Amino acid sequence: MSRIAAVATALPEHTYSQQAITDMLAPMVATNPGRQALLRRMHASSKVRTRHLVLPLEEYRDALTFGQTNDRFVAEATRLAEAAAREALARAGLGADAVDLIVFTSVTGISAPSVDALLVPRLGMRKDVKRMPMFGLGCVAGASGIARVHDYLEGHPDGVALLVSVELCSLTVQKDDDSMDNLVASGLFGDGAAAVVMVGAARADRDGITGPDVVASRSRLYPDSGDVIGFRPSETGFRVILTAGVVEVIDANFPADAASFLADQGLGLHDVGTWIAHPGGPKVLEAFQRGLALPAGALDRSWASMAAVGNLSSSSVLHVLADELRAAHHPEERALLFALGPGVSAEFVLLRWPEPVEALAAA
Missing domain, CATH: 3.40.47.10 (Thiolase/Chalcone synthase)
Structure with a gap:
């Protein structure tokens, strides 16, 4: 078995009430008064009170291309990923040079080199660290990431692995799109990151690492x-x-x-x-x-x-x-x-x- 040594989260600094986000998005997403009213009802029934956004609220009014939006993703995702990873490693009592495998997942932006590669020098990981970026798994990837890291550590019982997830969902909200999909998503998704440090069974027992x-x-x-x-x-x-x-x-x-x-x-x-x-x-x-x-x-x-x-x-x-x-x-x-x-x-x-x-x- 592998063991979860630590989990840490990171959120963007811009925090807004659901009502403030709704008021800004409604005229951007839907021009038809009936669809605007539907958006407001769906946002109100989402059970979401607050969300953290990677950009100041007013900047979402700008008409950005996919390339411009993705550039923002790479910069901000790397920053949030680093914050979550540093905190998780500190909680586990491990240095970045102890990590043998880093798994990175996101579905809200793309880059090559992937964000995990950008993290290696910033965190001070070894040059021989194994990397596994994952794209396309969406909401399931946090759970799947733990499972795949576990699979690796079963074969490397002395190993240390780091799972990092960053999702900047607000960058995917589409302007002038009053489809039901976009109305729901615009009221439900937020931005954030998380990192999980996991160790193999032998490492956990030898170092007295606690966790499930x-x-x-x-x-x-x-x-x-x-x-x-x-x-x-x-x-x-x-x-x-x-x-x-x-x-x-x-x-x-x-x-x-x-x-x-x-x-x-x-x-x-x-x-x-x-x-x-x-x-x-x-x-x-x-x-x-x-x-x-x-x-x-x-x-x-x-x-x-x-x-x-x-x-x-x-x-x-x-x-x-x-x-x-x-x-x-x-x-x-x-x-x-x-x-x-x-x-x-x-x-x-x-x-x-x-x-x-x-x-x-x-x-």
Whole structure:
């Protein structure tokens, strides 16, 4: 097993109320009064109270090309990624030169060299550090990133890996686009970053690193659902695809897949003490709650994260994980971390808090 040593988050400095964002975006996104009224109703019902934006609010009025927007992405994503990574490494008590693998994920901008390459000299990583940039996984990538890092550390039990996620969703909002997809996205998504430090089992035991163990993971790709969630590249940037079909996919597949994954680990839904869900939106969280028959309050941290910062795509579930790690957990407690993304794809990650080092030594 691998172990999560630390999680840190970073948010842009520009913070606005949902109402302020709505008032600015409404005339930009929709010129028709009826569509503007619909946008306002959808923003108000999103359960989002505040969002952090990478640009000052007034700058979103500027007509930028895809290239100009992407240039802003590279600069700001690198800055936020560095802040989150430095804090995560500090919390883990590790230097950047200890990192053997860095995984970077984002779906809201592109660059070559990728942001992970830009981070190597800024953080002081070794020249032989392995890099794995991931693009296209969208909201599922935070969970998938943990799972893929775990796969690497299973074969490198003395290794240290760093997962970094940055999503600047506000840069993808389309002006003069009153499609239902854009109306929903413009009221739900925010900007932010997260970093996770993970270590192999031997390194965790030798260095006394605390945190939950990654026990197992499972990926799912649902057929004939490619048009449910995603992005379409255009001259003005990424145009979001966000349909009501995601709830149908959850209802049809998620409960059985979660139960099957746990059953293969000798567990049932009742054995999970903590649920770490990607806050994809009110209807998504309600579908998770309903499908898994979760008790009231089981997804409170996901609801709270969505209200405070919005949906941060791949970074969101990592923000919820960071909040969860600040709470007390008893030894052997299990958590299920999960998310959905384009495909439609799903990722399940089973976590377990280990016995304290002193208890293991006494045994």
